[in-house]
Amino acid sequence: MPAETKSxxxxxxxxxxxxxxxxxxxLVILRDLMFRNLHEYKEFLESPEGIATNILSARxxxxxxxxxxxxxxxxxxxxxxxYYLTERGKTLMPLLIEMTIWGSDQISxxxxxxxxxxxxxxxxxxxxxxxxxxxxxxxxxxxxxx
Amino acid sequence: MPAETKSxxxxxxxxxxxxxxxxxxxLVILRDLMFRNLHEYKEFLESPEGIATNILSARxxxxxxxxxxxxxxxxxxxxxxxYYLTERGKTLMPLLIEMTIWGSDQISxxxxxxxxxxxxxxxxxxxxxxxxxxxxxxxxxxxxxx
DNA sequence: CCGGATCCGTTTCGATACTG
DNA sequence: CAGTATCGAAACGGATCCGG
Numbered sequence: 001m002p003a004e005t006k007s008x009x010x011x012x013x014x015x016x017x018x019x020x021x022x023x024x025x026x027l028v029i030l031r032d033l034m035f036r037n038l039h040e041y042k043e044f045l046e047s048p049e050g051i052a053t054n055i056l057s058a059r060x061x062x063x064x065x066x067x068x069x070x071x072x073x074x075x076x077x078x079x080x081x082x083y084y085l086t087e088r089g090k091t092l093m094p095l096l097i098e099m100t101i102w103g104s105d106q107i108s109x110x111x112x113x114x115x116x117x118x119x120x121x122x123x124x125x126x127x128x129x130x131x132x133x134x135x136x137x138x139x140x141x142x143x144x145x146x
Numbered sequence: 147m148p149a150e151t152k153s154x155x156x157x158x159x160x161x162x163x164x165x166x167x168x169x170x171x172x173l174v175i176l177r178d179l180m181f182r183n184l185h186e187y188k189e190f191l192e193s194p195e196g197i198a199t200n201i202l203s204a205r206x207x208x209x210x211x212x213x214x215x216x217x218x219x220x221x222x223x224x225x226x227x228x229y230y231l232t233e234r235g236k237t238l239m240p241l242l243i244e245m246t247i248w249g250s251d252q253i254s255x256x257x258x259x260x261x262x263x264x265x266x267x268x269x270x271x272x273x274x275x276x277x278x279x280x281x282x283x284x285x286x287x288x289x290x291x292x
Numbered sequence: 293c294c295g296g297a298t299c300c301g302t303t304t305c306g307a308t309a310c311t312g
Numbered sequence: 313c314a315g316t317a318t319c320g321a322a323a324c325g326g327a328t329c330c331g332g
Contacts, residue, residue: 012182015174017246018170021248022170022173025168027168028161028164035160048161049164053314054306057316079313079314081313091252102238106237187295188295200297204323223294224332225295
């Protein structure tokens with residue numbers, strides 16, 4: 001009995017997400033953009049995971065070419081750039097939220113606040129909306145020129 | 147306003163998921179286990195992504211040691227083994243579902259059935275339950291000996 | 293045959309030094 | 313400060329070999 005018939009509708013399009021989701025550093029950058037309000041090259045570098053400069057450059061380039069993020073010159077500081085999520089990039093949020101939830105309750109008893117997580121788990125929608133809102137705030141401040 | 151206070155509660159535990167989610171081949175195997183009802187070494191090898199034997203071995207080993215999957219000797223064929231998701235492994239399903247959804251509607255207009263996806267998107271719970279059910283069916287047939 | 297370990301040529305990654 | 317060059321380390325893919 002061919003297994004393909006009963007499950008995996010449409011050849012399991014997970015493959016299309018592998019380039020993004022299957023890469024550790026890409027995920028770290030996306031997390032920083034979504035949940036930590038980071039927008040600068042230097043800020044990404046200082047993330048606890050310790051990404052290297054060439055890796056960061058490569059991933060930012062890939063994400064930009066792929067339409068997940070975009071960038072502008074820093075409004076006041078000419079030497080800096082600001083990176084931010086495109087609308088397409090924001091569609092990855094449910095995925096990142098699931099990652100956060102799963103990562104939270106796997107290290108049970110560790111440094112993870114107990115019921116904050118269950119709250120997040122029960123209010124994914126609200127959590128997503130709050131996060132989107134804070135992204136919108138940042139955009140309102142920094143993307144006026146567009 | 148320090149960005150850390152308003153978002154990223156609890157130091158963003160995404161990091162805990164990176165070993166699993168940040169690896170392409172691990173995700174491919176998990177997809178095969180969850181959505182394609184594959185349970186044998188050889189079946190994984192034949193997946194369209196084309197994983198190499200040594201890579202497959204390494205990932206299966208890691209996933210086993212990490213408690214995501216488990217394995218038993220094939221009930222009728224002594225030389226084969228059967229791999230299957232543990233309860234812990236099944237907790238990754240929401241994440242894989244989000245990956246599937248995201249992968250589906252990014253390749254817009256491609257080989258993806260149109261409204262099947264939106265149905266899946268609107269019925270994540272149901273889709274998850276259906277999938278869990280089909281996993282349970284398989285277990286009922288193959289894990290009797292436990 | 294099947295799972296899987298080992299070896300090897302090639303590619304990719306990543307830490308650091310360096311440049312504009 | 314953003315990004316590149318370099319170079320050793322690791323991962324990958326493929327083939328082969330081994331044990332049951």
